[in-house]
Amino acid sequence: MEIRGIRLKKHKISKLAKGFFVLRKSENYVVPLSVGVSEQSERVVSVGDKVNEGTLLAKPKGKYGNFVYSPCCGSVVGIVRKLNINGIICDHVIIKQENREDKSYLPTMDASEFSAEKLLKRLYESGMVDNFPPYEVTYKKYLLNSSIKQLIINCTETDPYEYATSAIVQTYTSEMFEGALLFKTLCNAENIIFVFTNKQAKTIKLFKEYLKKRGLKNKVKIKIYPHIYPLSYSRLLAYYQTGKMVKENSRTAEIKVIVEGAINCYDFFHAVYNGKPAIERAVTISGNNCLRKANYFVKNGTPINHIMEVVGFNSNSYENMLIFGGIMTGVAQETPSASITLAANSLLLCDSSEFGLEKESECINCGKCVQHCPVRIHVKNVDDAFTERDFMQAKKLGVSTCLNCGVCSFVCPAKRKLAQKVQYMKNFTENRRAKNPDSSDYLLVEGEDTTMQQDFDTILDVKGGYENVKETNEQSAALEVIESLKEKKPDSIISEGGDKNE
Amino acid sequence: MNNKLFVSSTPHITSTVSTMYMMIVMALALVPTSVFAVVNFGIRVVYLILIGVGTSYALEKVLNLLKDKNGQWLDFSSVVTGLMVTLVMPVSVPLWMPALGSAIAIFVFKFCFGGLSKNVFNPTAAARVILSVMFSGLNLSLFTGTAIGENVASPLHYFAMGDYATINLRSMFFGSVPGAMGTVAIITILACGIILMFLKITDFVVPVGAVVTFVASVWIFKGAVGIIPYLFAGSFLFACVFMITDPVTSPNTVWGRLVYGLLFGIFAGLFMTKNVMGETGVFVAVLIVNLIAPLLDKIFMPRPLGLKEVK
Ligand code: SF4
Ligand code: SF4
Numbered sequence: 167m168e169i170r171g172i173r174l175k176k177h178k179i180s181k182l183a184k185g186f187f188v189l190r191k192s193e194n195y196v197v198p199l200s201v202g203v204s205e206q207s208e209r210v211v212s213v214g215d216k217v218n219e220g221t222l223l224a225k226p227k228g229k230y231g232n233f234v235y236s237p238c239c240g241s242v243v244g245i246v247r248k249l250n251i252n253g254i255i256c257d258h259v260i261i262k263q264e265n266r267e268d269k270s271y272l273p274t275m276d277a278s279e280f281s282a283e284k285l286l287k288r289l290y291e292s293g294m295v296d297n298f299p300p301y302e303v304t305y306k307k308y309l310l311n312s313s314i315k316q317l318i319i320n321c322t323e324t325d326p327y328e329y330a331t332s333a334i335v336q337t338y339t340s341e342m343f344e345g346a347l348l349f350k351t352l353c354n355a356e357n358i359i360f361v362f363t364n365k366q367a368k369t370i371k372l373f374k375e376y377l378k379k380r381g382l383k384n385k386v387k388i389k390i391y392p393h394i395y396p397l398s399y400s401r402l403l404a405y406y407q408t409g410k411m412v413k414e415n416s417r418t419a420e421i422k423v424i425v426e427g428a429i430n431c432y433d434f435f436h437a438v439y440n441g442k443p444a445i446e447r448a449v450t451i452s453g454n455n456c457l458r459k460a461n462y463f464v465k466n467g468t469p470i471n472h473i474m475e476v477v478g479f480n481s482n483s484y485e486n487m488l489i490f491g492g493i494m495t496g497v498a499q500e501t502p503s504a505s506i507t508l509a510a511n512s513l514l515l516c517d518s519s520e521f522g523l524e525k526e527s528e529c530i531n532c533g534k535c536v537q538h539c540p541v542r543i544h545v546k547n548v549d550d551a552f553t554e555r556d557f558m559q560a561k562k563l564g565v566s567t568c569l570n571c572g573v574c575s576f577v578c579p580a581k582r583k584l585a586q587k588v589q590y591m592k593n594f595t596e597n598r599r600a601k602n603p604d605s606s607d608y609l610l611v612e613g614e615d616t617t618m619q620q621d622f623d624t625i626l627d628v629k630g631g632y633e634n635v636k637e638t639n640e641q642s643a644a645l646e647v648i649e650s651l652k653e654k655k656p657d658s659i660i661s662e663g664g665d666k667n668e
Numbered sequence: 669m670n671n672k673l674f675v676s677s678t679p680h681i682t683s684t685v686s687t688m689y690m691m692i693v694m695a696l697a698l699v700p701t702s703v704f705a706v707v708n709f710g711i712r713v714v715y716l717i718l719i720g721v722g723t724s725y726a727l728e729k730v731l732n733l734l735k736d737k738n739g740q741w742l743d744f745s746s747v748v749t750g751l752m753v754t755l756v757m758p759v760s761v762p763l764w765m766p767a768l769g770s771a772i773a774i775f776v777f778k779f780c781f782g783g784l785s786k787n788v789f790n791p792t793a794a795a796r797v798i799l800s801v802m803f804s805g806l807n808l809s810l811f812t813g814t815a816i817g818e819n820v821a822s823p824l825h826y827f828a829m830g831d832y833a834t835i836n837l838r839s840m841f842f843g844s845v846p847g848a849m850g851t852v853a854i855i856t857i858l859a860c861g862i863i864l865m866f867l868k869i870t871d872f873v874v875p876v877g878a879v880v881t882f883v884a885s886v887w888i889f890k891g892a893v894g895i896i897p898y899l900f901a902g903s904f905l906f907a908c909v910f911m912i913t914d915p916v917t918s919p920n921t922v923w924g925r926l927v928y929g930l931l932f933g934i935f936a937g938l939f940m941t942k943n944v945m946g947e948t949g950v951f952v953a954v955l956i957v958n959l960i961a962p963l964l965d966k967i968f969m970p971r972p973l974g975l976k977e978v979k
Binding site (some may be wrong): 411493527531536537542563564572576 | 679680681682686689690785915917919920921925969970971972
């Protein structure tokens with residue numbers, strides 16, 4: 167099987183401290199009620215409530231919502247509505263931290279209770295979210311209607327600046343392994359396989375030593391892939407393992423495979439044995455100007471300001487850029503008043519000039535983008551279709567199968583913003599489908615696309631490819647609340663959003 | 669610190685290989701060949717190169733000004749074109765010939781097709797073919813001389829008559845035989861080709877494919893004894909390394925490129941062994957495969973993995 171992609175050098179983060187650190191508690195936590203791309207959950211707390219670590223803050227409203235739990239002990243001091251780091255507008259609960267150690271976790275589970283249904287229920291209740299694309303709630307993967315042949319535990323890391331997965335496998339091998347076995351029980355998979363890349367020699371060695379100690383040396387399958395960039399994507403891993411590609415918009419369970427991240431295994435272990443819901447995540451925090459680069463356990467809703475302070479990032483002299491989730495896959499933004507969500511496995515703090523994108527020039531028809539695209543999209547033709555706003559053509563060219571891995575933009579010698587354009591075309595065709603599900607015709611009615619076109623053209627110009635997500639009045643008001651939170655006493659803050667009647 | 673939420677999509681880094689970098693390396697790769705040409709054919713080569721490169725660079729700048737596209741990037745592709753156009757001529761050409769060749773390449777085959785990356789034909793090969801058609805009366809003396817006014821038959825001339833003894837293979841390898849300035853020194857061409865592939869500026873699929881079928885067709889038409897002499901004669905290897913690997917005119921996919929290379933080898937072998945248009949045959953072969961490239965792109969269109977059929 168041909169593995170397409172690029173060989174990216176692992177970035178050598180100098181002085182990345184070994185092991186894990188727990189981030190010092192923040193004064194406030196701003197917990198988003200929509201994590202990743204899931205829809206917003208229904209809030210069950212209101213301003214003034216006292217909460218413990220692990221108290222339920224919100225429960226799912228729609229089909230694929232998730233449970234949100236309080237990351238700390240404290241009291242709810244405000245509810246704001248703003249964008250989360252994944253660019254979704256949702257309510258955020260502001261919690262003022264208090265120095266208590268009370269925990270209201272879920273009940274712990276006994277080994278006798280480990281049945282598929284009970285574990286699925288626990289996975290649902292724990293509110294876990296994938297920290298890899300497409301950032302959905304984890305339990306969604308396990309809503310099965312067919313048997314599962316293979317459970318793939320993804321221990322690979324191909325994005326530079328991401329180290330959390332390796333660190334989890336190295337430091338918490340047994341928890342991770344037990345968690346993986348729990349997932350195996352949960353989906354009743356025939357076999358389980360751990361995948362690594364050949365750049366993770368130390369991790370593999372430690373994992374093998376662990377297996378040897380447990381006497382499982384030849385019973386657990388390990389597969390080592392070459393270190394080629396978009397390998398960690400679930401759909402691709404499933405493809406390389408089985409030779410079958412999942413159809414667009416469907417889950418890997420369709421081809422009897424489930425791909426699970428190693429960090430998820432670790433979290434699920436704690437959710438089952440300790441009843442600890444999803445309130446924190448292993449995150450690599452790094453960046454050239456960070457003093458204390460390391461892997462941290464970061465609580466959901468920790469404000470970026472606080473993280474910057476703790477890791478010693480000098481935020482005054484730079485125009486900051488924050489990249490959540492790796493330099494190739496992550497989302498970049500410049501708002502330190504944002505807070506972290508569970509859907510992040512790395513946070514890169516940097517100066518925005520460090521990673522600016524270059525100016526586009528004419529395509530030289532070299533075919534690099536076509537030869538490197540892991541899902542074999544003819545990216546160059548999509549680029550042409552974009553220029554002509556020919557959405558039907560783009561759909562035929564298969565933009566809906568794009569992983570948004572960014573390989574095409576990376577290799578293009580003319581520095582064309584290919585991945586961005588493919589993504590734009592993909593979103594556009596899919597939104598139209600969402601609006602009018604019966605229609606298979608995406609041709610444009612004349613004049614209909616002008617606003618989007620204008621929007622996108624400005625996006626391309628603003629700051630070398632940053633999408634300027636426009637703020638509504640509502641959001642700026644919300645941001646002001648957060649700003650004032652830093653200065654004034656939290657008590658004086660009036661709650662915003664849908665809370666006025668209470 | 670502003671409070672606007674800026675979200676940008678991936679990726680945040682790009683590779684260090686840019687168009688400009690590719691063109692600069694390409695130009696540098698032509699330098700050893702040019703130096704060899706100066707050693708073999710004398711100082712006149714320097715004048716010819718300066719005229720060719722100067723014309724093509726100046727013309728490109730002027731045309732870009734007219735098109736209001738100036739300042740996009742420092743244009744090294746015109747330098748490469750000018751250099752190549754000059755190097756595929758023999759040293760005996762009049763001084764205005766490189767200028768005319770560059771002008772044809774840049775104006776007709778690049779600008780008129782819509783500028784960089786829109787051209788269908790390789791400008792160098794096209795200009796070379798046009799020149800030899802325009803000056804067909806001068807053709808023999810023009811394209812085989814070693815110095816001004818001298819008329820020496822090129823190796824191909826002897827090979828066509830089945831004479832492999834007159835031309836020494838060793839001198840062919842080091843370029844001291846009659847022929848186009850830049851194309852005779854096989855050693856530098858091979859070395860530069862390997863370096864270019866190593867730096868991933870060009871890929872190895874096209875040239876290797878071309879050499880394979882070229883050898884096969886020479887074998888068929890001339891027997892095993894002709895393989896090495898024909899491989900080293902004329903401009904075949906030069907075209908393999910610098911022309912058909914040109915990103916603009918070659919197909920996009922790996923399979924398309926392979927077929928493209930194979931076809932080029934067949935045509936070049938055919939034209940050279942049958943002595944169609946003499947030295948120019950190779951360049952005609954380049955133009956023919958250039959024409960086939962869009963078709964190959966269609967045939968070898970990749971199929972996206974996991975795409976549902978569009979109803
Ligand atoms: S088209 Fe999509 S899947 Fe293909 S390389 Fe570009 S971003 Fe990746
Ligand atoms: S990689 Fe860039 S320059 Fe090359 S064909 Fe694709 S879009 Fe054009």
